[in-house]
Amino acid sequence: MFTKVLVAEDYEIANQGIVKVLNDEVGIYNIHEAQYCDDAYLKFRKAHQDKEPFELLITDLSFKEDHKVQTRTSGIELIQDIRNIQPDINIIVYSQESRPDKINMLFQKLNINGFVCKGQHAIKDLVNCIQGVYKGDTVLPTEVTNENTDNIINLDDFDIMLLEELADGFTKKEIVQKLKKQKISPNSESTIDKRVSKLFDDFKAKNTTHLVAIVKDLGLL
Amino acid sequence: MFTKVLVAEDYEIANQGIVKVLNDEVGIYNIHEAQYCDDAYLKFRKAHQDKEPFELLITDLSFKEDHKVQTRTSGIELIQDIRNIQPDINIIVYSQESRPDKINMLFQKLNINGFVCKGQHAIKDLVNCIQGVYKGDTVLPTEVTNENTDNIINLDDFDIMLLEELADGFTKKEIVQKLKKQKISPNSESTIDKRVSKLFDDFKAKNTTHLVAIVKDLGLL
DNA sequence: ACTCCGATTACGGAAATCTGTAAGGACATC
DNA sequence: GATGTCCTTACAGATTTCCGTAATCGGAGT
Numbered sequence: 457m458f459t460k461v462l463v464a465e466d467y468e469i470a471n472q473g474i475v476k477v478l479n480d481e482v483g484i485y486n487i488h489e490a491q492y493c494d495d496a497y498l499k500f501r502k503a504h505q506d507k508e509p510f511e512l513l514i515t516d517l518s519f520k521e522d523h524k525v526q527t528r529t530s531g532i533e534l535i536q537d538i539r540n541i542q543p544d545i546n547i548i549v550y551s552q553e554s555r556p557d558k559i560n561m562l563f564q565k566l567n568i569n570g571f572v573c574k575g576q577h578a579i580k581d582l583v584n585c586i587q588g589v590y591k592g593d594t595v596l597p598t599e600v601t602n603e604n605t606d607n608i609i610n611l612d613d614f615d616i617m618l619l620e621e622l623a624d625g626f627t628k629k630e631i632v633q634k635l636k637k638q639k640i641s642p643n644s645e646s647t648i649d650k651r652v653s654k655l656f657d658d659f660k661a662k663n664t665t666h667l668v669a670i671v672k673d674l675g676l677l
Numbered sequence: 678m679f680t681k682v683l684v685a686e687d688y689e690i691a692n693q694g695i696v697k698v699l700n701d702e703v704g705i706y707n708i709h710e711a712q713y714c715d716d717a718y719l720k721f722r723k724a725h726q727d728k729e730p731f732e733l734l735i736t737d738l739s740f741k742e743d744h745k746v747q748t749r750t751s752g753i754e755l756i757q758d759i760r761n762i763q764p765d766i767n768i769i770v771y772s773q774e775s776r777p778d779k780i781n782m783l784f785q786k787l788n789i790n791g792f793v794c795k796g797q798h799a800i801k802d803l804v805n806c807i808q809g810v811y812k813g814d815t816v817l818p819t820e821v822t823n824e825n826t827d828n829i830i831n832l833d834d835f836d837i838m839l840l841e842e843l844a845d846g847f848t849k850k851e852i853v854q855k856l857k858k859q860k861i862s863p864n865s866e867s868t869i870d871k872r873v874s875k876l877f878d879d880f881k882a883k884n885t886t887h888l889v890a891i892v893k894d895l896g897l898l
Numbered sequence: 899a900c901t902c903c904g905a906t907t908a909c910g911g912a913a914a915t916c917t918g919t920a921a922g923g924a925c926a927t928c
Numbered sequence: 929g930a931t932g933t934c935c936t937t938a939c940a941g942a943t944t945t946c947c948g949t950a951a952t953c954g955g956a957g958t
Contacts, residue, residue, distance in 0.1 A: 641936085645937090672889075
């Protein structure tokens with residue numbers, strides 16, 4: 457089993473919870489903790505330089521900001537930086553995130569080894585994940601594997617741009633003006649209307665506000 | 678110090694974190710855990726009937742629903758029911774809630790003894806709170822006592838409800854109809870307008886869509 | 899009792915949204 | 929070349945949003 461583990465999680469008590477599970481359920485005792493991304497990175501780099509590297513990183517994704525100014529603000533940046541100095545490190549993300557698209561992105565772009573959803577029954581999930589990753593498996597959360605990926609909606613760049621502009625509170629007329637100024641076509645109000653109406657159908661949204669809320673929830677924005 | 682404590686928290690690992698802090702930092706070892714409100718209530722009643730009552734309840738407010746059907750769905754109901762059978766029990770709420778109004782309500786209406794915000798530095802807060810409550814004090818969280826409510830926007834339940842309805846794509850007229858059907862006041866279209874306009878000011882939003890996007894990003898919905 | 903203040907409510911109007919129909923152009927297929 | 933389809937654009941009308949003004953009500957206060 458892994459012997460040296462780094463836990464990066466900003467909430468102290470959640471941090472302690474992970475440590476206790478590693479102690480009691482997995483039998484890992486050499487556990488180092490970090491509450492900030494930068495702190496985690498420094499501990500990691502030092503261990504690597506001292507030739508006593510960590511074998512596993514368990515990290516959250518979101519880190520609350522406070523008085524300490526951080527160069528890294530999210531677990532994603534932390535993972536990228538750590539992978540740069542130790543490509544073969546095992547990484548498990550332990551996060552509230554439950555959106556399949558976002559979780560899949562972590563596996564595809566960051567090559568994480570496992571993902572555990574914060575939740576009611578996270579102990580079993582976390583233990584399974586650690587044991588699976590130790591065996592060399594890639595461990596997806598049950599929440600994602602169960603997902604039937606039938607209803608995937610394909611959004612092109614234009615759709616994404618529209619959604620972003622709408623989420624930023626611009627009216628269709630303002631969007632049209634922007635498009636014309638940038639000489640991007642299509643750029644008629646009528647076409648924008650049609651495009652957005654199509655998105656309504658795709659996402660079963662009743663109006664623009666509903667559409668943006670749905671897309672935000674899906675993590676596409 | 679307290680010797681027998683009940684911890685009610687639906688997330689297993691957070692639960693473990695509290696237990697570890699009680700063990701390591703406070704020196705309490707007779708700790709019972711519950712992941713559901715009803716479960717907590719039953720453990721509490723049994724201990725009371727067996728003349729081995731708990732001296733302290735540490736509970737979350739929100740409990741996720743799953744396959745187990747619960748008669749109590751929130752920590753508030755749990756507290757009320759427990760106070761009914763053992764009025765002098767000490768109660769500490771450990772919750773994500775950060776709205777001063779809501780926290781004050783807990784002290785005034787439910788007579789809780791302490792409140793700790795889930796957060797980055799919750800260990801010290803929790804330890805202080807337990808020690809204060811043991812001495813007979815009422816321990817408010819620093820977040821409330823500090824009263825630096827400058828850039829904190831106070832949303833009451835009505836505002837949240839409005840935002841949720843808007844994010845679900847309902848028009849103001851539909852919301853008004855719902856409110857009238859449920860006999861919730863205020864329920865005039867004009868007041869809804871005013872309320873939402875105030876939210877526009879608070880969040881510097883240009884329109885409803887923008888508002889919902891901002892609030893979603895802040896994680897308030 | 900009095901005023902002051904905030905919340906609620908009513909109403910109106912300009913702007914924006916949403917939903918139709920319809921016409922024109924690009925492009926592939928037969 | 930004829931045909932059909934898809935995308936773009938124009939326009940029009942009903943609905944909704946957004947933002948004023950103004951009247952009303954209830955509580956809190958010197």
